[in-house]
Amino acid sequence: xxxxxLYAVLSLSALGASAAVILYFVAQKFKVIEDPRIxxxxxxxxGANCGGCGFxxxxxxxxxxxxxxxxxxxxxxxxxxxxxxxxxxxxxxxxKETEPMIAVLRCNGSLANAPxxxxxxGATTCAYVHMLFAxxxxxxxxxxxxxxxxxxxxxxxxxxxxxxxxxVISNEKCVACGACVKACPRTIIELRKKGKKDRRIFVSCxxxxxxxxxxxxxxVACIGCGKCVKVCKFDAITMENNxxxxxxxxxxxxxxxxxxxxxxxxxxxxxxxRKPKSETADNNETAAETKSEN
Amino acid sequence: MKTFKIGGVHPEENKLSSHNxxxxxxxxxxxxxxxxxxxxxxxxxxxxxxxxxxxxxxIAKAQGFISxxxxxxxxxxxxxxxxITDTSGYRRKAIIINVEGDEWDESIDRSNELKKDITLDAKxxxxxxxxxGVVGLGGATFPTYVKMMxxxxxxxxxxxxxxxxxxxxLTSDHRLMLEKGExxxxxxxILMKALNVNKAIIxxxxxxxxxxxxxxxxxxxYKGVEIEPLKVRYPQGGEKQLIKxxxxxxxxxxxxxxxxxxxxxxxxxxxxxxxxxxKNKPLFERVVTITGKNLKKTANFMVRMGTPVNDLIEAVxxxxxxxxxxxxxxxxxxxxxxxxxxxxxxxxxxxxxxPEINACRIETLNCIRCAKCVSVCPMxxxxxxxxxxxxxxxxxxxxxxxxxDCIECGSCxxxxxxxxxxxxxxxxxxxxxxxxxxxxx
Numbered sequence: 001x002x003x004x005x006l007y008a009v010l011s012l013s014a015l016g017a018s019a020a021v022i023l024y025f026v027a028q029k030f031k032v033i034e035d036p037r038i039x040x041x042x043x044x045x046x047g048a049n050c051g052g053c054g055f056x057x058x059x060x061x062x063x064x065x066x067x068x069x070x071x072x073x074x075x076x077x078x079x080x081x082x083x084x085x086x087x088x089x090x091x092x093x094x095x096k097e098t099e100p101m102i103a104v105l106r107c108n109g110s111l112a113n114a115p116x117x118x119x120x121x122g123a124t125t126c127a128y129v130h131m132l133f134a135x136x137x138x139x140x141x142x143x144x145x146x147x148x149x150x151x152x153x154x155x156x157x158x159x160x161x162x163x164x165x166x167x168v169i170s171n172e173k174c175v176a177c178g179a180c181v182k183a184c185p186r187t188i189i190e191l192r193k194k195g196k197k198d199r200r201i202f203v204s205c206x207x208x209x210x211x212x213x214x215x216x217x218x219x220v221a222c223i224g225c226g227k228c229v230k231v232c233k234f235d236a237i238t239m240e241n242n243x244x245x246x247x248x249x250x251x252x253x254x255x256x257x258x259x260x261x262x263x264x265x266x267x268x269x270x271x272x273x274r275k276p277k278s279e280t281a282d283n284n285e286t287a288a289e290t291k292s293e294n
Numbered sequence: 295m296k297t298f299k300i301g302g303v304h305p306e307e308n309k310l311s312s313h314n315x316x317x318x319x320x321x322x323x324x325x326x327x328x329x330x331x332x333x334x335x336x337x338x339x340x341x342x343x344x345x346x347x348x349x350x351x352x353i354a355k356a357q358g359f360i361s362x363x364x365x366x367x368x369x370x371x372x373x374x375x376x377x378i379t380d381t382s383g384y385r386r387k388a389i390i391i392n393v394e395g396d397e398w399d400e401s402i403d404r405s406n407e408l409k410k411d412i413t414l415d416a417k418x419x420x421x422x423x424x425x426x427g428v429v430g431l432g433g434a435t436f437p438t439y440v441k442m443m444x445x446x447x448x449x450x451x452x453x454x455x456x457x458x459x460x461x462x463x464l465t466s467d468h469r470l471m472l473e474k475g476e477x478x479x480x481x482x483x484i485l486m487k488a489l490n491v492n493k494a495i496i497x498x499x500x501x502x503x504x505x506x507x508x509x510x511x512x513x514x515x516y517k518g519v520e521i522e523p524l525k526v527r528y529p530q531g532g533e534k535q536l537i538k539x540x541x542x543x544x545x546x547x548x549x550x551x552x553x554x555x556x557x558x559x560x561x562x563x564x565x566x567x568x569x570x571x572x573k574n575k576p577l578f579e580r581v582v583t584i585t586g587k588n589l590k591k592t593a594n595f596m597v598r599m600g601t602p603v604n605d606l607i608e609a610v611x612x613x614x615x616x617x618x619x620x621x622x623x624x625x626x627x628x629x630x631x632x633x634x635x636x637x638x639x640x641x642x643x644x645x646x647x648x649p650e651i652n653a654c655r656i657e658t659l660n661c662i663r664c665a666k667c668v669s670v671c672p673m674x675x676x677x678x679x680x681x682x683x684x685x686x687x688x689x690x691x692x693x694x695x696x697x698x699d700c701i702e703c704g705s706c707x708x709x710x711x712x713x714x715x716x717x718x719x720x721x722x723x724x725x726x727x728x729x730x731x732x733x734x735x
Binding site: 121 | 715
């Protein structure tokens, strides 16, 4: 028999065995004890790593949930209630039902409503324009339309409408992760309740200037007249710094304020057309217009 | 001839208005005087609606350490204190005065007589500069008195006077040196006394030979003041570049000129100091160049603060038809105006009216890594890299690239063959990194 062959096999086997022993003890010494439930929870999460939950990624959230052993305060916006319920049942916990949210653009300064007064040809980021000047329409609160929100969206839910030069947020794709809210230098985008049958009412303007000044730059600006505050029976509308704000938790979607607003700054979304009434014929028109714009 | 060592460009000079003597612009009908004409906190208004004011009357008081007093530039009645659109289109508070006649405050010496003797001591001079609202007229509008108060433990041994005017088109400093040369030199001696230094160097680029000769004749009479001609190169008027060019000292990153023993002031500021100290005249008017290739005529005007830009344009025959941009300041560092109703403020050195063909940017193409921006950066930065990181919103990483040293001269964007908006992105990065640094404190 060839002895050199035997030596080779033996020495290699000895080397392998000793390495195995060393590796075994090293593995024992540096063992990382991880809760197996983390893997289970992480698998249930969507894995988009969008950061909407407030953690750096899906796994971070899974770790946090398992560590806390309580589902309060945790919400995966893309997964929604369904995912949270699944996780809760797997962990033997209870998940609170949360109302689904959606990003809402609170500006209607389209090219028609707020015409361009100057031309800008610099770097195409909203953040820089916001730093540099008031914007092409002259409204220092209005949408710049260069799409910082579009680049920030991981779900392809926002795109800029070339006709209005305003971002359009998709009802189906938006998961309310809040990335666009952070990206918008003027905080125009707000997370609001998605509402029953996707019906929403909101003030589509955040201009804090006096009415006359705001109206000069944009025909659909909130002028702070306070008519909506008076007409609202549910105290849902507050007026601060010349701007009306509708609290989505108090709003009952009665649409009275939409009819009242003289500048059509209050928007209603996804409502059926109103029943024709002789007295509200004019308002119906404005409401229909508002709807078609969205 | 001396110049600074790294970077720099030489744009077409276009000093069209260098032969136009300084004219006095007629008073505006309404003057809107912004409360924030300087770097730092806005001033606090002291007058109310309906108050009668005289030229030179204090109408707004400095708030805080870095701030400046504001004086009425016209006489008349205060119409209101309201928001007006400033150069950026944002609305800022201003005092709006309806002009009635031209009645000056009695304490101002209106004679043309040259007053050489300095009666005040160093402390009184700085106090005077502060109360007269003098700020740096080179463009940054940093309150002059703050610069003159040397922190303990540091010492200035030389005063540098910036007569470079490296921006293309602008000629306001040039005309001032020619026409008010001696007054300006007296202003320099006042600054020297206040700083307790016995040497001052006035740096002037060699495209202003007439001013160099004129001042060289005058300074023979004044001890310690020197004139130094400099090679024409942008941005030589930058503080750090000028120090390097004149006395070959380098200001370290994040430090001030005083750390290398010098103080830099603009020629316009020196003249304003002369008027404030010797004539008791607050800073309420300045020389403004209005120029452009398509204008009927170019001019250098002595303008009261608060005059709308429109008045200047009317005075040179109106806006030409193919106007693309109206730039407040020079074409390299100036900002395009949002509206011609914007008032002239302490920092306005010129209005440049650019025809459409020159004003538009070239199409943005990909970066070809030619490194031209790196070679022209006077601060030795890598503009292409900072701009690329800024586009990716990686602001914490940009901090390591010394972005705060950028002087925003725009040489990188000027030279870029791909027309990339380098300066825009770097400015954004500077702003964001500044926020990060402030939040850390």
